[in-house]
Amino acid sequence: MxxxxxxxxxxxxxxxxxLVFAPHADDEVFGCGGMLAMHAERGDAVRVVVLTDGVAGDxxxxxxxLAETRRRESLAAGEKLGLADYRFLGLxxxxxxxxxxxxxxxxxxxxxxxxELVYGPSPEEMHPDHRAASRALxxxxxxxxxxxxxxxxxxxQVTANAIFDTTRAxxxxxxxxxxxxxxxxxxxxxxxxxxxxxxRTVNVDVDGVDYVEGFADLGPADLAxxxxxxxxxxxxxxxxxxxxxxxxxxDLPAATAVISTWNKLDVVRENLDSLRAQTRPFESIxxxxxxxxxxxxxxxxxxxxxxxxxVMPNAAYGACETFNIGFASVTTPLLAILDDDVTxxxxxxxKATERLMAExxxxxxxxxxxxxxxxxxxxxxxxxxxxxxxxxTFRGCGSLAKTDALRAAExxxxxxxxxxxxxxxxxxxLNLGYRVLQHPAVRxxxxxxxxxxxxxxxxxxxxxxxxxxxxxxxxxGDLAAMPWKVITKVLLRxxxxxxxxxxxxxxxxxxxxxSIRETPGAFWILFKAxxxxxxxVPYCLKHRRPVxxxxxxxxxx
Numbered sequence: 001m002x003x004x005x006x007x008x009x010x011x012x013x014x015x016x017x018x019l020v021f022a023p024h025a026d027d028e029v030f031g032c033g034g035m036l037a038m039h040a041e042r043g044d045a046v047r048v049v050v051l052t053d054g055v056a057g058d059x060x061x062x063x064x065x066l067a068e069t070r071r072r073e074s075l076a077a078g079e080k081l082g083l084a085d086y087r088f089l090g091l092x093x094x095x096x097x098x099x100x101x102x103x104x105x106x107x108x109x110x111x112x113x114x115x116e117l118v119y120g121p122s123p124e125e126m127h128p129d130h131r132a133a134s135r136a137l138x139x140x141x142x143x144x145x146x147x148x149x150x151x152x153x154x155x156x157q158v159t160a161n162a163i164f165d166t167t168r169a170x171x172x173x174x175x176x177x178x179x180x181x182x183x184x185x186x187x188x189x190x191x192x193x194x195x196x197x198x199x200r201t202v203n204v205d206v207d208g209v210d211y212v213e214g215f216a217d218l219g220p221a222d223l224a225x226x227x228x229x230x231x232x233x234x235x236x237x238x239x240x241x242x243x244x245x246x247x248x249x250x251d252l253p254a255a256t257a258v259i260s261t262w263n264k265l266d267v268v269r270e271n272l273d274s275l276r277a278q279t280r281p282f283e284s285i286x287x288x289x290x291x292x293x294x295x296x297x298x299x300x301x302x303x304x305x306x307x308x309x310x311v312m313p314n315a316a317y318g319a320c321e322t323f324n325i326g327f328a329s330v331t332t333p334l335l336a337i338l339d340d341d342v343t344x345x346x347x348x349x350x351k352a353t354e355r356l357m358a359e360x361x362x363x364x365x366x367x368x369x370x371x372x373x374x375x376x377x378x379x380x381x382x383x384x385x386x387x388x389x390x391x392x393t394f395r396g397c398g399s400l401a402k403t404d405a406l407r408a409a410e411x412x413x414x415x416x417x418x419x420x421x422x423x424x425x426x427x428x429x430l431n432l433g434y435r436v437l438q439h440p441a442v443r444x445x446x447x448x449x450x451x452x453x454x455x456x457x458x459x460x461x462x463x464x465x466x467x468x469x470x471x472x473x474x475x476x477g478d479l480a481a482m483p484w485k486v487i488t489k490v491l492l493r494x495x496x497x498x499x500x501x502x503x504x505x506x507x508x509x510x511x512x513x514x515s516i517r518e519t520p521g522a523f524w525i526l527f528k529a530x531x532x533x534x535x536x537v538p539y540c541l542k543h544r545r546p547v548x549x550x551x552x553x554x555x556x557x
Contacts, residue, residue: 008206011035011164015116015148016044021106021137023096023121023129024054025074025088026180030193031152032119033081033173034166034213040082041169047085049109050074051133056094069182077176096132097410106133107140115147122151122158122216123328124310126321128414130154131328135407138218150215153196159308159329160214166197170211173197252353253333254283255400258326260319261340262290265299267447272304274343280350283332284308288322291315318417323396327411330403339397341447342370352400352442364405364434365426367394368442375450384440391436392553393423398444405434413469415539419458420465423555427473430549459519463529466555471533471540473547478554485554 018039022028028036028048039046054070071088078086089105096102110118120137121130134151141149152158166173177190197211257275261268268287275282288310289297297311310325327335334353338344348368356366369383399422409428412421426436470479516522 008165008209008212009162011038012042014039016042017114017116018044018046019110019113019115019118020046020048021109021118021120021133022048022050022074023127023133024052024093025050025070026054026077026177026183027121027130027154028074028119029077029081029173029176029180030154030196031121032150032213032215033077033176034169034197034211035119035150035164036083037081037169037172037176038166045085046083047087047113047115048074048078048083049087049089051089051105052091052093052096052129053088054093056092066182073180073182077179080176080179081172094129096129096136102132102136103139106136110140110147117148117150119150119152119215122153124158124216124325125154125328126312126317126325127154131324134328141218149218151218152213152215158214158216159310160216162217163212163214165206165209165211166213167208167210170197252280252350252357255334255336255349255353256284256286256330256332256403257282257336257338258323258330259285259287259338259340260290260322260326261287261292261296262315263292263294263296264340265292265294265296267341268296268300269303270343271338271340272300272307274345274348277346278344278349279347280353282336282349284330286310286326286329288312288326290317290322318414320412320416320418320421321414323421324411324414327403327406333403335401335403335406337396337399337401338444339446339448342397343445343447344398345443345445348442348444349400352439355439355442356400356402356437359437360435362434363437364409364429365394365399365401365436366442367391367436367438368398368400368444369438369440370395370398370444370446372446372448372450379450383438386438387440389438390551391426391438392430392551393426393555394436394438395444396422397446397448405429405432408432409434415536416465416468417461419461420469420555424465424469424472427469427547427552428545430547430552431473431545433549435549435551456519456521456525459516459522460525460529463526464532467529467533468536468540470554471537472543473545473552474554475546475548478552482554 016039018036020028020032020036022031028050036046036048050071053067055066067090074088075086078084087109091102091105118137118141121134123131123134123138125131125134137149137151141147150162173193174190177193194211197213259268259271272285272287275285285304285307287300287307289300289312291312291314293315297309300307300309308329310329312322312325323337334356336349336352352366352368356363359366369380371380406425406429409425409432411425413424416424429436467482470482474482516526519525
C-alpha cells in the first residue's frame with residue numbers, strides 16, 4: 001500500500017517557473033489551488049491557461065453571458081490565490097479532443113512560456129474534456145525539454161505518487177472557490193473540494209497536516225511510456241510518420257488489466273484471483289468501481305492491495321465511460337479489456353501476448369474465445385474450425401489490445417453508454433489501418449449466459465447503438481441493406497440456426513429475436529430506440545467516416 005500513500009514532499013523543492021492548464025475556468029483551483037497559492041506566496045512565475053469557454057451544461061442556457069462570467073470568476077479566484085497571469089483560449093466546452101490540433105495548441109503555450117513545472121488534469125479524470133486535455137498535455141510534453149508534470153484530479157483523487165501539505169494555503173483556496181458563484185448555485189463544490197483535500201491526510205502521520213493535494217508526478221522516463229501512443233496519434237491526425245521510440249520489436253511487453261465493475265463483489269474476487277495466478281503476471285491491474293453498494297471497493301482495497309482502484313462518485317456512468325477512465329490511466333504497451341465476471345486460465349496473458357506479438361504491427365486487438373454458460377457445443381466447434389481470422393469487432397469481456405492503438409482511436413464512444421461499443425471502436429481502428437484478430441486458442445470463461453441478455457435495457461441499447469455505429473461508419477450500400485438484414489437476419493432467424501453455429505461471429509445479435517418476442521413492450525422499446533437514433537443523426541453525420549477496410553462487416557452479417 002505504500003505506493004498508494006507516498007510521503008509528503010517539500011513544496012519548496014519545486015521549480016519556480018510554473019504553467020497551469022485548466023480545461024475549464026475553476027479546474028485550476030480545485031485541482032491544485034493550494035499549490036498555486038504557495039507558488040505565488042514565494043514569488044514564482046505562474047501562468048494559468050484556461051482551454052475552454054466553460055459554457056456547456058449551463059442549466060439556464062445563457063451561454064452568451066456565461067463565458068464572460070466564468071472568465072471574471074476565474075480572474076477573481078486567481079486574485080485570492082495571488083495569481084494574475086491568465087490566458088483564456090475560448091475553445092468549445094465539451095468538445096475537446098486529444099488530437100493533433102489540441103496537442104499543437106498546448107505545445108505552443110508551453111514554448112511561449114518555457115515552464116520548468118506544468119500542472120494539468122490526470123488521464124484518470126471522469127470528464128471527457130479533462131481526459132482530452134491530459135492526453136494533449138502528455139503528448140506536447142514529450143517535445144518539451146525537462147518540464148516536469150504534476151497531474152491533478154478534479155472529480156476525485158488522482159492515483160498519486162507525489163503529495164504536498166497544503167494546510168496553510170487552504171483558506172486561500174476556500175476563498176478562491178467562493179468566487180465561482182455561477183457554479184456554487186448548482187453544486188456544493190466547496191464541500192467536495194474540502195473532502196478530497198482532507199481524504200489523504202488519513203494516511204499522513206504528521207501533526208498539523210489537515211489538507212493535502214496529490215498528483216501523478218511524471219518525469220521524462222514516465223512520459224516515454226506514452227510515446228508510442230503519441231506517435232500513432234500524430235500519424236493518424238497529420239498523415240505523417242512519427243519516429244519509433246521502442247528501438248525495435250520488444251517481445252512480451254508488459255500489460256495492464258482493466259476491469260469495470262458494479263455490485264459483483266464475489267465474481268470480481270474470482271476474477272482477481274485468476275489474474276494473480278497468471279504464469280506471466282500483469283504489471284498493473286486497474287479496477288473502476290461504478291459506485292458499488294455491496295462493499296466491492298472496500299474489499300478490493302483490503303484484499304488486493306496491488307490493484308489500482310478508481311471509485312466513481314455515483315453509479316450513473318456507463319460501461320463505455322468507466323472503461324475509458326481505466327484505459328486512460330494505462331502506461332504499459334498492452335492492456336487487457338476484462339468484464340468483472342470473467343476468469344482467465346493461468347496462461348491467458350502469456351499465450352495472448354505471444355500470439356499478438358507474432359502479428360504484424362497493424363494488429364491492434366486479440367479477441368479471445370469466450371466460453372459462456374448455455375453456449376451450444378456447435379458454436380464452440382464452428383469457431384474452432386474457423387481458426388484465426390480478422391474480424392469487424394471483438395469481445396470486450398476478454399481481449400488483449402495495444403494501448404497506443406486504442407488511444408489513437410480515442411477509446412469507446414461514451415455516447416453509446418453500453419453494448420455495441422466494441423464494434424464501434426473497431427470501425428475507428430479499421431479506419432486507422434489496424435486489424436482485430438479472433439484467436440480461438442486462447443479462452444476466457446465468462447459467467448454471463450450465452451447470447452444477448454434479456455431485458456428492456458439490453459434491447460434498447462443494442463437496437464439503438466447498432467444504428468448509431470453504422471450511421472457513422474457503414475458505407476452507403478451497406479447502410480441501405482441494413483433494414484432488409486434486420487428482417488431476414490434477426491426477426492426471421494430461427495433459434496436453431498444460432499444453435500447450429502451459423503452466426504458464430506455475430507455475438508451481438510445472437511438471441512435478439514428471442515429478446516423481441518419475450519421482452520414486455522418490446523415494440524415500444526424499439527420505437528424509443530428509433531427516436532433516439534433520429535435524435536442522434538446530426539451527431540452521427542458529424543462523425544461519419546465510412547469504413548473501406550476489407551474486414552468491415554455489418555453487425556447483422
